[in-house]
Amino acid sequence: MAEFPPLYIQNSLTRKKELFTPLKPPHVGMYVCGPTVYSNVHLGNVRTFLTFDIVYRYLIYLGYHVRYVRNITDVGHLTGDSDAGEDKISKKARLEKLEPMEVVQKYTNDFHDVMRVFNMKSPSIEPSATGHIVEQIGMIEAILDRGYAYQSNGSVYFNVRKYNEDFDYGVLSGRKIDDLINNTRSLDGQDEKNDPLDFALWKKADSSHLMKWPSPWSIGFPGWHLECSVMSTKYLGPQFDIHGGGMDLKFPHHECEIAQNAGATAQSHSVRYWMHGNMLTVNGRKMAKSEGNGFTPEELITGNHALLERGYSPMTVRFFMLQGHYASPLDFSNAALQAAEKGLERLMSALTTLETLPTKANSRNPDVDITSLSDRCIKAMGDDFNTPILISVLFDAVKLVNSIASDHIAIDATQKADLEELFNGYVFDILGLMREDKGSGNNNVESSALLDLLVKLRGNAKSNKDWQTADAIRTALGELGISIKDSKEGSTWERD
């Protein structure tokens, strides 16, 4: 433990900020609930995956060996043709005349594309629910054996009341079983249940259901919560370190997961640190598929959506999200995105400035206190992954770099290297930001060389006080989306 800097995590289970101590250091097991692949992911979904991308990246940065499991939910929602026309999934499958697995493949691909665009690291294992039917049946049998489930008309339900006698149903979400009973709404298909609180482990499929498997109880499909219990256990063991997901999954999904694991093994607390990311909101309301206030990455980049004044790059969005803490709600707005865009630009151009900073031997500058900056960064991330604080420290470093550049303060090569290491570690490795070549793909070597040449010619014109030519070049390049920055040392260009 001593070899790792302290990391505190807000544990949803205990509602406290706790020192993170993995079960088997240096190994860490982390499970995150992935998407249900029946439609395009939207920006709100992206936020949650970003949160755990940061967790994953930071744990790796600290030197942990992380096994990151994030599932693909590809069963449980795909019903067949029905007259109701209200089930969007089945409607989609029917309209597009697709096999359910084609729908799954299509949106899994989309999901992966989105993850790539936002520079999310791939998980170590990405298991799918349909690939673990056998294991799910096995877990149901274990739960039945222990008496926490019952069969009803070919389906199997989890007996919440029975479970609650031996364990505590509601530990995670802070719910009392009696309150739940009073507030449970009546839903279809509850007549098979002994108690409205009970939830399905296995559902018998009706004839219209397209995805179904044989089981000891019926031809059917697994319940919605079971896959996560099964796959986390399979790949991370009966007890593991971190389980993450969006806040909206806390109840009932994660509560049921806890119940299933405990019900199957008689061992409670399979997860040591539960982490929940907060919601992305639009005008104060949760971005959700049902609200219709989400948008796809393509819409985001092109700006082709009613909510978007214009397009924003994925890194702008990533940076925008990281300027808020994952556990707080974050409100989407064009103004905030635009502010983030400028801030990110300033951060990135400071990196370029740093690269070109001259160094002088034996000119170690005592004001350049990289140790202090580094300590503040570690402390920020160690305090429940506080990326906003981290970013504020990075901007202090930006200011330092810019001051050095504009005041011509001397630093030595070691200090420069340390600064570069700091930036590279936090900006690229941990925050996962990337330099974005904006513009339309004309960023090849030739065009760069041409730009260098033009800037040089303009420099000559400036030397000759030929302001007309110099300004003509600057204006023309500006119209092409290239801006020129002058300084005493000369001029540089960059794409807007």
Next chain:
RNA sequence: GGUCCGAUGGCCGAGUGGCUAGGCUCAGCUCUGCAAAAGCUGCUACAGCGGUUCGAAUCCGCUUCGGACCUCCA
């Protein structure tokens, strides 16, 4: 209705008892042929009311407003 969370400057967004993040915007200055960039300076806030305390944005109570979950949802 139940459970929980929140209300911070022009905007976004950290911060949980004294040391008053950061980004964006705006104004002034420096630099500059001009501009941009960069630097410096300024704008100093914690919904309202009461309480605890030497001291509260931070703790407690009440009020108002907002949100999440209770149903698939990241």
